[in-house]
Amino acid sequence: MGLDIRIPLGMIFLIIGGIMAVFGLITRGSVDLYSRSLGVNLNLTWGILMFIFGLIMYIAGKRQKWQDDPVTPRPWEREGHKSGH
Amino acid sequence: MNLTHAANLTWIDWLIMLVYFVFVLGIGFALKRYMRTSNDFFLAGRSIPAWVCGLAFISANLGAQEVIGMGASGAKYGIITSHFYWIGAIPAMCFVGIFMMPFYYGSKARSVPEYLRMRFDEKTRALNAVSFAIMTVFSSGISMYAMALLIQTLGLFHGIIPDQYIFHVSIVLSAVIVLGYIFLGGLTSAIYNEVLQFFLIVAGFAPLVWIGLRNVGGWEGIKQTLPSTMTHSWRGMAHASTNSLGVEWVGLAMGLGFVLSFGYWCTDFLVIQRAMAADSEVSARRVPLIAAIPKMFFPFLVILPGLIAVSVTSNMAGAGQGAGNSATIPHLSQSLTAGSNGTVTGTQPTASNLPLDEAHPHGIIPQKIDPISGSAVLSADGTPVYNYDLAIPVMLLHYFPTGILGLGLTALLASFMSGMAGNVTAFNTVWTYDIYQAYINKRGTDEHYLWMGRMATIGGIVLSIAAAYAATSFNNIMDALQLIFSMVNAPLFATFLLGMFWKRTTGHGAFWGLVSGTFAALLHHGLSLPADATPGIHGAWLHLVHTYPSDMAQNFWTAIFAFTINLVVTAIISMATTPRPESELVGLVYSLTPKPVETHLEWWQKPSTLAIAVLVMLVALNLVFA
Numbered sequence: 001m002g003l004d005i006r007i008p009l010g011m012i013f014l015i016i017g018g019i020m021a022v023f024g025l026i027t028r029g030s031v032d033l034y035s036r037s038l039g040v041n042l043n044l045t046w047g048i049l050m051f052i053f054g055l056i057m058y059i060a061g062k063r064q065k066w067q068d069d070p071v072t073p074r075p076w077e078r079e080g081h082k083s084g085h
Numbered sequence: 086m087n088l089t090h091a092a093n094l095t096w097i098d099w100l101i102m103l104v105y106f107v108f109v110l111g112i113g114f115a116l117k118r119y120m121r122t123s124n125d126f127f128l129a130g131r132s133i134p135a136w137v138c139g140l141a142f143i144s145a146n147l148g149a150q151e152v153i154g155m156g157a158s159g160a161k162y163g164i165i166t167s168h169f170y171w172i173g174a175i176p177a178m179c180f181v182g183i184f185m186m187p188f189y190y191g192s193k194a195r196s197v198p199e200y201l202r203m204r205f206d207e208k209t210r211a212l213n214a215v216s217f218a219i220m221t222v223f224s225s226g227i228s229m230y231a232m233a234l235l236i237q238t239l240g241l242f243h244g245i246i247p248d249q250y251i252f253h254v255s256i257v258l259s260a261v262i263v264l265g266y267i268f269l270g271g272l273t274s275a276i277y278n279e280v281l282q283f284f285l286i287v288a289g290f291a292p293l294v295w296i297g298l299r300n301v302g303g304w305e306g307i308k309q310t311l312p313s314t315m316t317h318s319w320r321g322m323a324h325a326s327t328n329s330l331g332v333e334w335v336g337l338a339m340g341l342g343f344v345l346s347f348g349y350w351c352t353d354f355l356v357i358q359r360a361m362a363a364d365s366e367v368s369a370r371r372v373p374l375i376a377a378i379p380k381m382f383f384p385f386l387v388i389l390p391g392l393i394a395v396s397v398t399s400n401m402a403g404a405g406q407g408a409g410n411s412a413t414i415p416h417l418s419q420s421l422t423a424g425s426n427g428t429v430t431g432t433q434p435t436a437s438n439l440p441l442d443e444a445h446p447h448g449i450i451p452q453k454i455d456p457i458s459g460s461a462v463l464s465a466d467g468t469p470v471y472n473y474d475l476a477i478p479v480m481l482l483h484y485f486p487t488g489i490l491g492l493g494l495t496a497l498l499a500s501f502m503s504g505m506a507g508n509v510t511a512f513n514t515v516w517t518y519d520i521y522q523a524y525i526n527k528r529g530t531d532e533h534y535l536w537m538g539r540m541a542t543i544g545g546i547v548l549s550i551a552a553a554y555a556a557t558s559f560n561n562i563m564d565a566l567q568l569i570f571s572m573v574n575a576p577l578f579a580t581f582l583l584g585m586f587w588k589r590t591t592g593h594g595a596f597w598g599l600v601s602g603t604f605a606a607l608l609h610h611g612l613s614l615p616a617d618a619t620p621g622i623h624g625a626w627l628h629l630v631h632t633y634p635s636d637m638a639q640n641f642w643t644a645i646f647a648f649t650i651n652l653v654v655t656a657i658i659s660m661a662t663t664p665r666p667e668s669e670l671v672g673l674v675y676s677l678t679p680k681p682v683e684t685h686l687e688w689w690q691k692p693s694t695l696a697i698a699v700l701v702m703l704v705a706l707n708l709v710f711a
Contacts, residue, residue, distance in 0.1 A: 003115055005137055005277050009284060012108045016101050016492060023097050023488045033486045037296050043488040046292050053288075 010058025013050045020047030094241065098491030105285070105495045109266055109502070112277050116270030123534040126271035127514045128195060128362055133273070135368035137280055139375030142359040143383075144279035147286065148228045148504015152387055152497065153235070156477035159384075159391025160450055163315025164710055165330055166391075167384035171318070172342040175377050175703045177350035179696040181360075182373040185351055187681050188585055190361060190369040192672050197354040198519040204584045204673045206592030207523075212599055214519035216573050217354060218512055222545060224355075225508035226552020232259055232501035233553065239478055241494070256553055263505050264546045267513070268539050272362060275503075275510045279359075282499040283379075289496025290386040296484045297393035310396040310446065319711045331616075331635025340641025344648040348578040355511040366681060370692040377699045381706060391476040395448040397483070447471050449479050505549065513541035568640070572610070575644035576602020576651035583655050588674045590655060591662040598655025605650035609643045 024044025027033055034041055120126050133141075158166040194200035198217065202210035233255035236242065242251050266274045301307055308316045314328060322334040330337070350356060350373070360372035453462040453472040462470045481493040517538045522529065529537070580599050583590040611627035615636035620626060624639060633639040671677050683691050 003112075003119075003277075005280050008108060008112055008115075008277070009281055012104065012281060013284070013288070015104050016495075019097065019101060019104070020488050020492065027488075036486050037484055037489075038300060040296065042292055042296065042486065046288075046489060046492075050288055053284075 004061040006057045006061030010054045010056070010061055013054025014058060015054075017047045017050030017052075017054055020044075021051055023047070093487070094490070094494075095487045097488050098494065101488075101491035102495050102498065105499065106262060108281065109262060109278055110269075112281070113266030113269035113274045116274050116277070119273065120269075120271055120535070123517070123531050123538060125273070126535055126538050127510075127517065128358075129271070129273040129276055131362060132364050133276060133362045135363055135371040136375055137276060138359050138363045138368070138372040140283045140379070141276040141279040141362075142356055142372050142376040143380050144283045144286075144503050145275075145355055145359055145507030146504075147282070147383075147500050148224070148507065151383075151504075152286075152477060152500045153231060153474050155384075155387040156391040156394075156480075157473035159388035160395045160448075160473045160476040161391075162330055163311065163317075163392060164384070164388065165315070165318050165328060166388045167318055167710065168330075168337060168341065170380060170384050170388075171703055171707055172338065173346045174350060174380055175699060176342065177346040178373040178377040178380065179699055180347065181351040181357075182370050182377075182692055183696050184675070185581070185585060186360060186370040186373070187366060187678065188673060188675075189357055190363070190366045191678070191681075195361075195518050196514055197352060197357055198515055200673075201580075201584075201595070202519075202523075204670070205590075205595045209580070209592055209596045209599065210519060210523070212596060213577070214515050214523075216603075218515050218520065220573050221355065221508040221512040221515070222548040223552050223556075225505045225512070225545070225549040226554075227556050228501055228504040228508070229256055229259055229549055230553040230556040232498070232505075235478060235497070235501075238475065239482070256550060259502060259505065260546050260550055263502055263509060264542060267506055267509055267542050271538065272358065272510050272514070275506045276359060276362060278506060279503045282496075282503045285492075285496045285499050287386065289493045290390065292489065293480055293484060293493060294386060294389050294393070297390060297397070297480060300484075301393055301396040307392055307396045311392065315392065317711060318707065330637050331633070332638045332641060336638055336641045336645070340645050344575050344578060344644040345641065347582075348574040348576075348644070348648070352577045352581050353574065354515060355507050358511055358514065367683075367686070367692065370681070371695060374692060374695040374699055378702070381699070381702060387477070390480045391473075393448075394450055394476045394480050394483075395446055397448040449483055451475055451479060509542060509545045509549070512545040513538050516541040516545070568610070572603055572606045572643075572647075575606055575647040579648050579651035579655060583652065583659070584674070586675045587659075588667060588670055588676055589659055589664050591659045591664050593662045594655040594657075594659030597658050598651045601654045602647045602651030606643050606647035609646045610639075613639055613642070615639045 020043045024041050024047050028041055028044060031039075119130070124130055155166060155169065158169075189197070189200060192200055192203055194203055196214075198210045198214035201213050233252045236255040237248075237251045242254065246254055266278060270277070298304070298306075301310065304316075314320060320328070322328055322332075322337065332340075356373075360369045363369040363372050450471045450473060453470040478497065481490060481497070485493050517534055521537055521541070522534060526533070526537075576599055579602065580595050583598075584595060608627070610624050612625065612630040613633060614620060614625035614629055614631075615623060615633050615638070618624065618636065620629060623636065633642065667677055688694055
C-alpha cells in the first residue's frame with residue numbers, strides 16, 4: 001500500500017504531543033490545574049515524550065520507503081496461482 | 086445523567102479529539118486512490134508488513150468489551166481478570182500463528198468461511214458465514230451502544246446539545262465516522278486506524294497508570310489495601326467458592342483457556358483477516374505472535390486502572406472490611422447449596438455480588454444511577470449497586486487535568502471506534518465473498534464486488550445501529566458478548582481442529598457437528614443457571630437442572646459442552662461418510678501439506694522461536710502475579 005503508516009502515526013503524535021506540551025508550558029504555574037495529577041505537569045512532560053515519539057516515527061517513515069519495494073507480483077498474481085474469481 | 090462525574094472539558098480537550106477525528110478520516114481519503122480492486126478493499130492487497138498487522142490484530146479486538154469490561158472486572162474481581170489475557174489469549178495466539186496460519190494464508194482463501202468451503206463443502210461455509218455475519222453486527226452494535234452510553238453518562242456533550250438527544254447523536258456520529266473511513270479505504274484504512282488507536286491507547290493510559298500507582302503507593306500499596314484474592318491471579322483457583330470469579334481451575338483452563346480462547350483467536354475472521362492481509366506467509370505467521378507480546382502486557386493498562394480505582398481515597402474505609410472477606414465465603418457456598426435445590430433461587434438476587442461488595446472497597450467507583458429517575462439504584466436488600474463499568478472513565482476524570490484529559494478520552498473513543506470498524510470490515514468481506522458472491526450473484530465483475538463491499542459497509546453500519554438499540558435491553562456488555570461467543574464460537578474450534586489435523590473429516594460430519602454443537606450450547610444454557618440469577622435470559626429457560634456458582638462458570642461450561650458435542654458428532658458422522666480424495670486436500674490438511682520452508686531464515690527469525698519466547702514470558706508473568 002502506498003502510504004507508510006508511520007507517517008500519519010508520527011504526524012498525529014507530533015501534533016497532539018505538541019499541543020499538550022505548549023499548553024503545559026503556558027499553564028506550568030497553575031497549581032489548581034495540576035492538583036489532580038498530584039502536582040505533576042502531565043501536559044508538559046507527556047506532551048514532550050509524545051512529540052519525540054512522533055518525530056522518530058515520522059523520520060523512520062520518511063526514510064524507509066518500503067512501499068517502493070517491488071512487492072509486485074503480489075501473492076495472487078504470482079505464477080502458478082489459479083486466478084480467484 | 087450522573088452530574089457528579091460530568092466531564093469538565095475545555096477547548097484544548099476538544100482540539101485534541103478533533104485532531105484525532107481529522108486523522109481518522111484523512112487516512113481514509115489518503116487511501117481511497119489505492120482501492121482499485123476488491124482485493125485491495127477486502128484484503129488490503131495482501132501487502133501490509135507483519136508488525137502493522139500484528140498491532141491491528143490486537144486493536145481490532147480492543148473494543149468496548151476490552152477497555153470498559155476489563156477495567157470493570159479489574160475493579161470487581163482484581164488481577165485474576167488477567168486470565169482473560171494470559172491463559173485466555175496468548176496460547177491460542179501462538180497456536181494459530183504456528184499451526185493454523187499456513188492453511189489460512191497458504192490456501193489463498195479470502196476469508197475463514199471460504200477456507201471451510203475449500204476444506205469441507207458449501208453448506209458448512211454457508212452456516213459459518215451467516216452466523217459470523219450476525220455475530221459481527223451484534224458486536225459492532227454493542228460497541229456503538231456502549232460508546233453512546235458512556236458519552237451520555239460522562240456528560241461530554243452536556244450544555245452543547247440537549248441531554249435527551251446525546252445518546253442518539255453519539256450513535257449517529259460514531260456510525261458516520263466509521264462508515265466514512267471504511268467506505269473510502271476498506272481494510273487498509275481499518276488496519277491503519279487500528280495501529281493509530283493502539284498507540285493512542287498506550288499514550289492515553291500509560292500516564293494514567295503511572296500517576297495512579299504513585300497515588301496509591303505502587304503495587305505494594307494496592308496489595309495492602311485490597312483483599313489478597315484480588316491481587317493474586319492463581320490463589321483460590323482450586324475451588325469455585327474460594328476465588329472471586331466463581332470458577333475452579335478445570336473450568337478456567339478448559340473453558341476459557343482452551344475452548345473459548347482457541348475458538349476466538351484461531352477461527353474468528355475478525356482477527357484472522359488482519360493476519361491474512363500480511364505480505365507473505367512467514368509474515369502472516371508472525372502476526373499473532375507479534376500481537377501476543379503487547380497483549381500480554383495489556384492487563385497493566387486496562388485491568389490495573391480498575392484495581393487502582395478501588396484502592397484510591399477510601400483505603401481507610403475498605404481496609405477494615407477487607408478482613409471480612411474470608412468470612413463471606415461460607416456464606417456464598419451456603420447460598421449455593423440452597424440455590425441448587427431450586428427453591429431459594431429467586432430470593433437472593435445478588436448472592437454473589439453481596440459478599441463481594443462487602444469484601445472490598447469501592448474507591449472512586451460511582452454508584453449506579455437509574456437513567457430515568459436519576460436516583461441511585463439499590464439492590465433488593467437495600468445496599469447500593471456500584472457501576473464498575475465506569476472504573477476507567479472515572480479514573481481519567483479523577484487524575485487527568487484538562488489537556489491530557491482530551492488525550493485520555495480520545496484513547497477511549499478510539500478503542501470504541503476500532504472495535505466497531507473491525508467488525509464492519511469482517512462483515513463486509515464475509516457478506517460480499519461468502520454470501521453475495523456465493524449465492525446471490527456469482528458472475529459479477531470485480532468492480533461490481535468492490536461496489537458491493539462499499540454497500541455492505543453501509544448495510545453493516547445500519548444493522549449495527551439497529552443492534553445498538555436492541556442492546557439497550559442488556560445491562561452487562563460482557564455477559565451479552567460471552568453468551569453470543571459461547572453459542573457460535575465455542576463449537577467452531579472442534580470443526581477446525583478436526584478439519585486441519587484429521588484428513589478423514591468430511592463435509593457432512595463438519596456441518597452436522599457444528600449444528601449439534603450450537604444446539605448443545607443452547608440446550609446447556611437452557612438447562613443451567615448461575616447462582617444469583619432468575620430463569621430467563623441468564624439460563625434455565627427450559628428447565629433448571631444444574632446451578633453454577635457464577636455466570637462465568639456457566640459460560641465456560643456451556644463452551645466446553647458445545648465443543649465436546651461437536652467433536653464427537655463430527656467424528657462419528659465423518660467415519661460413516663466418504664472422505665474426499667487426499668489429492669484435493671493438499672494445502673488444507675496438516676498431514677498432507679508440505680511444512681513451510683524456513684531454511685532461508687536464521688533461527689531467531691523463525692516463527693517458532695518467537696512463539697517459544699512468548700510462552701516463556703507468559704509463564705514468567707504468571708509466576709510473578711501468582
